[in-house]
Amino acid sequence: MLEIKNLCKAFHKNKSDEKVIFEDFNLKIKSGEFVTIIGGNGAGKSTLMNLISGTIFPDRGKIVVEDRDVTKLPEHKRAKFIGRVFQDPLKGTAPSLTIEENLSLSMLRNSRRTLSFGVKKNNSEFFMKELEKLNLGLEKRLKTKVGLLSGGQRQALTLLMATITKPKILLLDEHTAALDPSSRDKILNLTNEIAKDEKMATLMITHNMEHALNFGNRTIMLKQGKIVFDVKGEEREKLDASEIQNSFNF
Amino acid sequence: MNILISTCSQGLIYAILALGVYITFRVLNFADMTAEGSLTLGGSTCAILISNGVDPISSVLISSMVGAIAGLATALLHTTLKMQEILAGILTMISLYSINLRIMGKANVSLIGKNTIFKMVGNTQISSFLVGLVICSLLLLGLTWFFKTQIGLAIRATGDNEQMMRAQGANTNLKKILALMISNSICAISGALISQSQGYSDVNMGTGTIVIALASIVIGEALLQKDSFIVKLISVVFGSICYRFIIFLVLTLGMNPSDLKLFTAILAAVLLSLPNIKKVIKRGVKNVGN
Numbered sequence: 001m002l003e004i005k006n007l008c009k010a011f012h013k014n015k016s017d018e019k020v021i022f023e024d025f026n027l028k029i030k031s032g033e034f035v036t037i038i039g040g041n042g043a044g045k046s047t048l049m050n051l052i053s054g055t056i057f058p059d060r061g062k063i064v065v066e067d068r069d070v071t072k073l074p075e076h077k078r079a080k081f082i083g084r085v086f087q088d089p090l091k092g093t094a095p096s097l098t099i100e101e102n103l104s105l106s107m108l109r110n111s112r113r114t115l116s117f118g119v120k121k122n123n124s125e126f127f128m129k130e131l132e133k134l135n136l137g138l139e140k141r142l143k144t145k146v147g148l149l150s151g152g153q154r155q156a157l158t159l160l161m162a163t164i165t166k167p168k169i170l171l172l173d174e175h176t177a178a179l180d181p182s183s184r185d186k187i188l189n190l191t192n193e194i195a196k197d198e199k200m201a202t203l204m205i206t207h208n209m210e211h212a213l214n215f216g217n218r219t220i221m222l223k224q225g226k227i228v229f230d231v232k233g234e235e236r237e238k239l240d241a242s243e244i245q246n247s248f249n250f
Numbered sequence: 251m252n253i254l255i256s257t258c259s260q261g262l263i264y265a266i267l268a269l270g271v272y273i274t275f276r277v278l279n280f281a282d283m284t285a286e287g288s289l290t291l292g293g294s295t296c297a298i299l300i301s302n303g304v305d306p307i308s309s310v311l312i313s314s315m316v317g318a319i320a321g322l323a324t325a326l327l328h329t330t331l332k333m334q335e336i337l338a339g340i341l342t343m344i345s346l347y348s349i350n351l352r353i354m355g356k357a358n359v360s361l362i363g364k365n366t367i368f369k370m371v372g373n374t375q376i377s378s379f380l381v382g383l384v385i386c387s388l389l390l391l392g393l394t395w396f397f398k399t400q401i402g403l404a405i406r407a408t409g410d411n412e413q414m415m416r417a418q419g420a421n422t423n424l425k426k427i428l429a430l431m432i433s434n435s436i437c438a439i440s441g442a443l444i445s446q447s448q449g450y451s452d453v454n455m456g457t458g459t460i461v462i463a464l465a466s467i468v469i470g471e472a473l474l475q476k477d478s479f480i481v482k483l484i485s486v487v488f489g490s491i492c493y494r495f496i497i498f499l500v501l502t503l504g505m506n507p508s509d510l511k512l513f514t515a516i517l518a519a520v521l522l523s524l525p526n527i528k529k530v531i532k533r534g535v536k537n538v539g540n
Binding site for chain 1: 396398399400401402403404406407410411413414415416417418419420421422477
């Protein structure tokens with residue numbers, strides 16, 4: 001599904017403050033995998049996501065999605081098969097547009113935008129059904145401006161918008177870090193439901209060791225741009241959160 | 251009565267400019283200085299076409315297309331050459347000064363004795379009011395429709411949250427280019443009508459007009475605070491008419507016409523900062539309460 005080959009990335013290249021993030025980095029993720037990514041600040045977690053999504057481009061190496069080399073594809077073109085949720089709940093939605101308008105925009109992800117009306121009547125039933133799954137009562141507020149929603153509600157909406165067209169890859173960059181505990185749990189459970197999709201690969205960055213082990217089916221740890229730790233299956237189930245925290249002390 | 255109507259019709263013609271500026275300033279969240287240049291560009295193109303015998307309506311349409319090119323220039327400076335939006339606009343605006351002189355061949359072109367849209371419908375004050383009203387209404391309907399389409403929604407979302415729009419698979423640079431072209435073609439239409447209404451075009455006719463447009467937008471927002479998009483556009487038109495009445499009032503009260511630009515700038519500054527002033531006052535009251 002997703003394959004990263006010999007990836008190299010440095011910031012401020014050829015300058016005195018050059019910072020090498022990745023050197024010959026390799027990673028393979030199969031569809032149906034839900035990978036949680038842990039690692040200290042500066043380990044390259046967010047850079048990895050930005051490289052996969054096309055916000056930044058690698059110096060060398062390849063990024064392949066389903067046998068297709070996407071290394072040079074710009075961000076908006078990769079968005080056709082990559083869904084993203086950012087840490088900041090305000091980043092994933094357009095506040096002055098309504099819930100319905102936001103969802104309509106995300107429905108158009110795979111198609112060319114035309115001069116037909118953006119909000120289609122026959123979509124609203126589908127939207128309501130999808131919003132009902134969030135369990136936040138948003139299905140009754142299709143015409144509400146997104147700016148009036150809480151951070152948790154906006155993040156839930158972002159998650160729905162990121163996955164409404166069934167992407168191949170879902171990137172979650174600490175998407176619950178800015179939420180209160182009850183919204184956080186809601187979003188995590190929702191993420192878990194969505195990530196069960198066998199055809200999709202999910203990557204989730206988290207700083208919470210328990211979340212990293214309790215959610216998903218594979219955990220990798222990054223340190224200075226290298227995978228220092230990659231577990232799945234039984235081996236992973238035996239792991240204890242505090243144990244990792246201590247042994248890698250970050 | 252006559253003054254009332256002529257003030258209104260002037261307000262309507264400048265409302266077209268304000269609507270153009272509204273698209274960049276409020277919808278796209280892009281401070282576009284090109285507007286001043288493209289207003290004059292529309293005025294000079296239209297004047298030179300009419301004085302060479304082209305019919306007034308086609309002249310306005312051609313002017314709007316030329317205005318769109320000015321918008322394209324700014325958009326390309328910003329999107330492909332990564333220039334700051336203000337700088338990109340100023341560069342185009344300054345270049346347009348020379349281009350406008352080239353187009354007209356001199357600093358101003360008179361339309362005295364030539365046919366204009368206003369003469370076509372009778373050349374009375376009522377008729378020029380009606381011309382303004384019809385064009386504004388068409389524009390309001392057109393823009394309301396456009397910003398409800400898939401492309402229009404994507405432009406609004408780009409202005410709202412560009413990162414989100416890219417993550418949703420939109421080429422946000424294309425959206426910006428499109429919005430700037432539409433905005434500047436509307437500014438050029440306004441310029442074309444202004445030159446026909448005043449009977450001449452002048453290379454300096456655009457100077458300070460962006461402040462007039464901003465003042466109209468904020469006056470409108472202070473008057474009508476509604477969430478619906480069409481009401482927001484209507485408020486811009488109302489704001490422009492109100493602005494003309496305010497100007498009429500201060501002039502009758504004896505203000506020196508040369509102080510008008512300063513007055514307009516202060517008016518715009520006060521109204522733009524009103525939300526913040528309100529916040530500060532609220533906080534102040536709270537502090538006293540504590």
